[in-house]
């Protein structure tokens with residue numbers, strides 16, 4: 001898009017989140033940990049909304065390079081009858097719509113459960129820089145458990161993976177869900 005000096009700059013896109021010093025992610029490990037935990041908390045909240053439609057409670061969100069919230073998603077397979085309506089895919093789509101383009105370079109995808117092969121592929125295609133995940137998925141996880149598609153040397157770029165953030169809570173939400181359905 002051409003830059004027009006007379007046109008006011010586009011307002012920053014996305015929703016501002018209250019990060020302590022404006023730097024995202026913060027430099028100190030403790031502050032980073034706090035930010036990851038806060039983001040997984042937002043994803044956990046989104047995940048609980050899946051329960052209303054009988055969907056497996058998984059929630060995801062995308063934040064931009066500056067830490068602004070660009071997209072949110074939850075698993076909506078049952079609600080929509082769409083086999084690809086995973087939380088991560090919906091969050092990536094919303095983030096791309098917010099930015100007005102498909103490249104999510106510098107962005108962070110946050111999800112309560114380790115992505116499956118489809119979602120791992122989607123986050124690679126979107127050029128997401130970083131993945132923050134809650135519970136590992138030893139049965140179908142594709143970012144370190146069963147497969148590791150995002151750190152494969154054949155992948156176009158490597159994704160930084162931060163796993164096990166609020167792992168117990170993320171896993172317990174799923175255990176509760178499957179416990180009540182069996």
Ligand SMILES: [Zn+2]
Nearest residue numbers: 086115116119
């Ligand atoms: Zn998936």
